[in-house]
Amino acid sequence: MASKIPDSHNFDEQFLTCPVCMLHFRDPRVLPCLHTFCRDCLQEWATKQQPLECPTCRTQVSLPDQGVDGLRTNFYVSNLLDFAAVKKGAGPGVPCQVCEGKGEGARSWCVQCAVLLCESCTSTHRRFPTMKGHQIVTQENLEASEGVPSSFQRKAFCPEHEDQVLTFYCEPCQTLVCVACTVVDHRPGDQHNPVKIGSVAERKKRDLQKLIGNVESREKFARGTLNEVERELSELPTSADAAIEQATIYFDQLMALLQDRKEEVVTEISSRRQEVGKCLDTQKEAMEFELAGLTSASEFCKQALEHGSDVHVIEVEGQAQQRVEELLRSPSDLTARPSQVVFSEGTAVAEFRDDVARAGCVHVKVDASKCLVEIKAAVVKFSNVCLLSIVDQNRQLCSVLKDDVTATLTDPSGQVVPTQLQEKGRGLWEISYTPEVTGNHRLEVNVNGGSVAGSPFEVRVQSRDTPVLTIGRWGLGEGELSFPTDVAVDMDGNIAVVELGNKRVQIFDAKTGQSLRSFPVDGECARGIDMDSNGQFIVTFENRYYGTTGNPAIRVYSQEGKLTKTLKHDCLRDPIGVAVLQDGRMVVADSIRKSCLLLHPDGSLIRDIGKGQLQNPWFIAVDESRDLFFVTDIDAHKVFVFDLEGKLKFGFGEPGEDEGELFWPSGITVDPAGNIIVVNRDNGRLQVFGPDGTYLRTVATVKGGDPEGIALTPDNHIAVACFQYRGHCVELYRYE
Template sequence: MASKIQGSADFDEQFLTCPVCMLHFRDPRVLPCLHTFCRECLQEWATKQQPLECPTCRTQVSLPDQGVDGLRTNFYVNNLLDFAAVKEGVGPGVPCQVCEGTKKGARSWCVQCAVLLCESCTNTHRRFPAMKGHQIVTQENLEASEGVPSSFQRKAFCPKHEDQVLTFYCEPCQTLVCVACTVVNHSRGDKHNPVEIGSVAERKKRDLQKLLAKVEPREKDVRDTLNEVDRELSQLPTSADAAIEQATGYFDQLMALLQDRKKEVVQQIDSNRQEAGKCLETQKEAIEFELTGLTSASEFCKQALKHGSDVHVIEVEGQARQRVEELMTTPSDLTARPSQVVFSEGTAVAEFRDDVARAGCVHVKVKVDASKCSVEIKPAVEGFSNVSLLSTVDKNGHLCSVLKDDVTDTLTNPSGQAVPTQLQEKGRGLWEISYTPEVTGNHRLEVKVNGGSVAGSPFDVRVQSRVTPVLTIGREGDEEGELNLPRDVAVDMDGNIAVVEWGNKRVQIFDARTGQSLRCFPVDGWSPWGIDMDSNGQFVLTFGNYPTGNQAIRVYSREGKLIKTLKPDCLWNPRGVAVLQDGRMVVADIRQHSCLLLQPDGSLIRDIGKEQLRDPRFIAVDESLDLLFVTDCEAHRVFVFDLEGQLKFMFGEQGRNEGKLYYPSGITVDPAGNIIVVNWFNRRLLQVFGPDGTYLRTVATVTGGDPRGIALTPDNHIAVTCDRGCCVELYRYK
């Protein structure tokens, strides 16, 4: 850093020095990137390269039509240069620049004329009418001030009226004007609105303060990361040397067999060190470039706010904002980079003879902050494979990979016995810890990364019975999060649960993991019943209320806006609905005793199950097999048709034991083609049947009253609407 100018605490020599010629600025001009250079230096630089790049940050610059002369002058740098010259020039033995020292030495400085004056010339200068408004700074004022006086600024004169000072700002034109301009060229009207520059400057100062508030936090982060990269660079040789020493010690035990491999590994370590060094050097260079831009922008805003006049602030604010926005939209990557080269033994010496080809393992480690890593515990069910999700992050909270050997997880059941776990990386910094608990109750999961405990570890893992709901959503009521006679359920494109409420006449969407209500929207019409999603993520609902004439099919957007209403003549009293990928719909109609295959516009394609179905309620479609599954409540059966209307088979026998159907209602099909059905009455069994209707197993006995519609979630839970229970219950499926 250059030495301070004598008597000034506000700026230093480097700030007044052109980075190209390394001399004091001569006619300083500001580039769009906010770096300042001499006008002559920029002109010479522009002749050497096209397109022009900033000599400091290498940002490409588009010059105005006037070339370098069209760039803005850095007024506050000129003011500081003036002040530096005055500080050094005002004093004994320095001649007056008007009378050339024929009277006495210089004692003051005219800011507007930029000349040193002796006392006599100062008095004469003040008597001229044209110079009465000039700012005179005396030697006493300069000696008394610790820094640059705020009044030490050249006045800006109008380019059209050279004797007039710029005192107004025409906002529609975004131009500084003088008093004469407000009369001649910018008189107040529809196209012009000149206002005093003071109020405009205050607003621009506030804007610069906002820009400064944006820059400074990022500047701090970049500076901190740069320091961290420097530390990592300094530590890189140490870690690499340690790795080499460890590798050498390991291979000394296998010298007879592994001499060649030893040299190969050492070379690999050195190669990794060079690659890691290049990676860090590249990041450092990018960060230094950004820091240069951020620092100059920050310094530019600070100096403009501190030393700039109202005119200058108005002129530079827009340029400063443009530069800051450029910097903030193209930030450099501050995430952690490979910083250490380490060596691991792999297999023990006694077991290593047959694995010579795979001997040694070299990798570059990123430092992981175990205290900032997290684990998401999901509800667990006995006898099912369950997972918890681990995220490994660095000190900045960014996801980063670690070696599998650096992660340890231990799960114990309520008796303290270990439960086997399996760790698998699913993506950069994302891990699945899977386990199959065999007993219910509170289990404990301890997770460590690099020997340090993850925040919150050990975790409580509550393992429920397979017949107990993993999650119960809602309770009776009409507030958000409450339910009133929920009839059907569907899963939207985000994996959330959408429930249609007959009592509240609305659709409510819940988070399938937490049960939290996300949003809801009202629906038009009486008796909303069935719900499904089309391929565009829109909600398709059926409304029955025969014989009032209110039966309809309505389509709503994801946000709950009514898109269209369909009232086909064939529709009498609809219940469940299934939407095909091409937009066709299948609707169960209990009044028609059939299922209706409809075009997207509601026109009838065909009746399915006429004179075969008695009380069709809910529908599921397996398009891969071109099959339609319908629950018939009164027949206590499931009917299976193809979409041409042909009955393929039916299954079910009335009864209250497992494997029997007793007023079946909701139905869905899993990816393997198995059929899931829930009974409405009696034991309310939730059961699974094979693709041919053979009974496979019972998932649970639904605890809520009157189970209706069901849906299978992406994470393998079955959502069941409980009409009388006014809730939705989720059961683990597999």
């Protein structure tokens, strides 16, 4: 593919000059941000900066273990340098670099050897068997070319077999190899699959083409938004001056009574002008900065497609992919910007005596269409809320008067449901209501007389036995679950689920149910999970489960899912439920020992609790404010309550399937008021008992089937792990 750049002088200046030394590139190296510099320039730059930042875009760079030498060579730029040198050098009077000018002048260029050859040396060169495959570019070809010929590319040789050209790509190893490598180190088989680089390069080219499309659409939008911001910056002085003039006229009418207030408002307008200008300048700089990165990435991908060899495309595609994803993953907000400064009277002159405190308010114009309403799942007979965010044109939260906000909710029959509006913070409002019937309700929200984006909203009110959110279904993929046994809430309020079937922990967004990430757990029969005060995951592995034999242990994983330690004390026989105290101690239910173990953070035993009193302990909850822990006994159909010294305080529960009775109680948790929430594994009844074990109410009957571990989320929902039957999911029920 020939270059489209006809002017070789401009071509040199634009593409062959290092931004640091302002000379032609010497051994050009590519940073992860896709900017290219001389190797020596980067070496010197790295000695002056820690951490290293790109000299062009200021992106922080993590160098490979080999330092600058580990960075990829920009083969495209190297080819351009070769071509520029040859086109300049292969002319009359330029000596041959082999015979050193003893014959006629240089007439051609060997791509592989990178030398100028006279006609005689060219003939000799072609006769050598070892040089039989070398590419010779003649002076006529160079002079006829408007750009870089597609054949003008250095061959890439194998680092292991220096006389062999890289012609294959081993996909399992993600490595370019030569023919010799396919016979020795990369022989086709289970672990190696060398394929011709041409097919791989075509696939990589298509990927690069997609990247260009992604970048170009964002680049176009960024350029348009930048123009809009520049326009608003030019209009800002005019609007601010107009606001000051209006304020002056208004306050002159109020005479001496409002003189002090007038000066305050004028000052505030000027201050706001500076703030808005500064904000717009900052946005302009951020957008120019992002635009530069987008343009650079796009140009890099285009250059690789137009001028890179198959080897070059394969080598740079992954790096380009990473850079583009980085740019698209954290873009600047290209639409949000502050409003122009606007002055409003606030109070008519005739009424100023009553409203003098509010006279001359300086504010930004609120666009109702940019305000947001978060509709939360609703349950009949419960107090429910929706969240309203009032924002200015810069999408920054801002305050308005309560009279400027209205919310009207109607039930399926058209009957108005009373609502209450309460400001919870600057620009944040709660719309609360208690529906009397189930079904789809209609919510209209207005700000400053305008409808909020999306209004009217549909609010689905469900019965108390309907989960407000169901997470996952049976399967092995992302967002799917296989035999979930327990749940916990991490430090960000997300729901962590331990899966016995998939041998992993998967973390879900508690509001949307979207899978955020997962990590594998080491061992069979993963059973219980809890979080420690540092945000680490504590996972128990029981001895057996329905014929599956495991290795009893407790494993600790970091927030990123890395195994940090394994606890295998001799006291562990069949750990199931686990609860972690603030100081790192753990209470573990052991079904074979028929007791609960209080353990040090290192897994060593402090005391054995409940021996001779428990039959088959399962899950555990702790109330550290009272130094108590609660354990469900699935065979005794009871909940036992012990203090941390090991003394049995009381127990509650009668066998049965009616309200207030327990039948195979499994999951258990405690709310902030000390109430105890227990779920029956057999009939799915999710019940609440007072701190003394007195039955209070039934929250719901779990739909998923075979509920096991439960957890209470920060926004008052009970997450229930539904093990199998209709389950393989986590259901969330409203709790109040």
